[in-house]
Amino acid sequence: MLPAVLVLEDGRIFRGRAYGAVGETFGEAVFSTGMTGYQETLTDPSYDRQIVVATAPQIGNTGWNDEDDESGRIWVSGYVVRDPARVPSNWRAKRSLDDELERQGVVGISGIDTRALTRHLRERGSMRAGIFSGTGLDSASGAGVAPDAELLERVQAQPHMKGASLYEEVATQEAYVVPAVGEKRFTVAAIDLGIKGMTPHRMAERGIEVHVLPATATADDVYAVAPDGVFFSNGPGDPATADGPVALMTAVLERRTPLFGICFGNQILGRALGFGTYKLKYGHRGINQPVQDRTTGKVEVTAHNHGFAVDAPLDKVSETKFGRAEVSHVCLNDDVVEGLQLLDQPAFSVQYHPEAAAGPHDAAYLFDRFVSLMEGQRA
Numbered sequence: 001m002l003p004a005v006l007v008l009e010d011g012r013i014f015r016g017r018a019y020g021a022v023g024e025t026f027g028e029a030v031f032s033t034g035m036t037g038y039q040e041t042l043t044d045p046s047y048d049r050q051i052v053v054a055t056a057p058q059i060g061n062t063g064w065n066d067e068d069d070e071s072g073r074i075w076v077s078g079y080v081v082r083d084p085a086r087v088p089s090n091w092r093a094k095r096s097l098d099d100e101l102e103r104q105g106v107v108g109i110s111g112i113d114t115r116a117l118t119r120h121l122r123e124r125g126s127m128r129a130g131i132f133s134g135t136g137l138d139s140a141s142g143a144g145v146a147p148d149a150e151l152l153e154r155v156q157a158q159p160h161m162k163g164a165s166l167y168e169e170v171a172t173q174e175a176y177v178v179p180a181v182g183e184k185r186f187t188v189a190a191i192d193l194g195i196k197g198m199t200p201h202r203m204a205e206r207g208i209e210v211h212v213l214p215a216t217a218t219a220d221d222v223y224a225v226a227p228d229g230v231f232f233s234n235g236p237g238d239p240a241t242a243d244g245p246v247a248l249m250t251a252v253l254e255r256r257t258p259l260f261g262i263c264f265g266n267q268i269l270g271r272a273l274g275f276g277t278y279k280l281k282y283g284h285r286g287i288n289q290p291v292q293d294r295t296t297g298k299v300e301v302t303a304h305n306h307g308f309a310v311d312a313p314l315d316k317v318s319e320t321k322f323g324r325a326e327v328s329h330v331c332l333n334d335d336v337v338e339g340l341q342l343l344d345q346p347a348f349s350v351q352y353h354p355e356a357a358a359g360p361h362d363a364a365y366l367f368d369r370f371v372s373l374m375e376g377q378r379a
């Protein structure tokens with residue numbers, strides 16, 4: 001097996017073995033705590049330019065199937081695992097994770113102490129990193145033929161995630177329609193900023209015909225489909241760069257069309273309301289994050305993937321240019337804003353993933369809430 005090395009921007013180095021494609025890659029090193037659902041994670045466009053570290057020690061046990069992709073390809077820039085499955089086993093598996101990573105040219109590393117790495121990222125924060133494997137490495141020592149200092153210099157020359165505008169590079173170029181399952185009840189325009197496949201599907205299951213529009217869609221494009229509601233998707237990068245989507249959402253709010261946003265969509269609603277966004281030290285990624293719905297008091301276990309958050313007051317209703325707004329959901333681990341709701345017009349959003357691919361289905365009620373808003377507007 002070929003040696004590989006993971007170099008973090010602060011100079012910490014982990015040596016392991018090549019996993020997936022052999023070569024080199026760069027990205028922001030982040031950890032995800034999901035014990036299952038790696039196929040959905042790897043194909044989530046919100047992970048663009050991130051090197052994902054799996055905290056679960058065994059990865060690849062169920063192989064790779066033809067059903068669970070959340071988009072047309074793997075988006076992570078690199079994958080870090082401790083102990084890859086040697087023999088995948090699942091009735092749906094078509095090939096191994098290792099083979100799929102290789103097929104898609106995704107460079108990974110295995111055999112490293114992912115617990116130590118996760119603790120490091122938790123203490124120091126997410127940071128830029130590079131994985132280098134195979135050629136150019138001295139297989140006896142695992143040390144880079146290019147000296148570590150040189151690899152480190154290359155990592156430090158990479159762009160930061162803060163300030164990165166990535167949603168346009170992952171979103172669809174062409175509009176497409178996901179038909180309603182059963183009787184059609186509503187039409188929704190969904191702005192694709194990196195949408196996961198399960199999201200329009202969850203809407204379609206509720207009788208919604210979903211028109212998925214490119215990230216560059218204009219208000220005219222949105223209203224050309226005569227939507228009952230508008231949806232803003234998840235997506236990669238820094239929400240502070242998403243001026244186009246913020247302007248579009250502002251136009252939707254001005255028309256008081258029912259609006260729902262997920263993740264990046266929540267951050268865009270925050271900005272449209274006049275709140276700031278900021279980068280979290282190490283983010284929330286995984287499928288076991290406790291969130292409280294403050295409108296009902298209920299606690300739900302939820303799927304997360306975000307490195308940024310909205311800066312809105314938890315303890316009071318805010319006056320915004322679209323009327324009163326409040327923080328509807330909060331993460332119980334760290335009090336991070338996990339949802340926003342307008343009180344004077346039909347608009348809300350959450351920072352996490354109610355479509356739950358992968359993850360628990362506790363938050364599925366949010367799609368019903370969106371349906372209720374659209375029903376309310378009709379009544």
Ligand SMILES: NC(=O)CC[C@H](N)C(=O)O
Pocket residue numbers: 046233234235236237238239262263264265305306307308309
């Ligand atoms: N899943 C998402 O939409 C992520 C939003 C944003 N890129 C963040 O990291 O916070």
